Amino acid sequence: xxxxxxxxxxxxxxxxxxxxxxxxxxxxxxxxxxxxxxxxxxxxxxxxxxxxxxxxxxxxxxxxxxxxxxxxxxxxxxxxxxxxxxxxxxxxxxx
Numbered sequence: 480x481x482x483x484x485x486x487x488x489x490x491x492x493x494x495x496x497x498x499x500x501x502x503x504x505x506x507x508x509x510x511x512x513x514x515x516x517x518x519x520x521x522x523x524x525x526x527x528x529x530x531x532x533x534x535x536x537x538x539x540x541x542x543x544x545x546x547x548x549x550x551x552x553x554x555x556x557x558x559x560x561x562x563x564x565x566x567x568x569x570x571x572x573x574x
Contacts, residue, residue, distance in 0.1 A: 548571060
């Protein structure tokens, strides 16, 4: 996953799919300080993405199969397909 959002907090647990980066993961640094470099790099890279096509390109570059996007960013981009959508978020799978 690229982005996990408050309405989908249990997504990682329910799907048993590892999350690439999530803002809450930053708290893990308290128990594993060495994790900070990996987490902060990923977090900054993902925060810089704006368009759904940028998320798809980033996901492909890093071997990520699923993306959670805010609906306000637009629909799933070419190269991905919509799996789930609610009023705020959508789940796209790279095709």
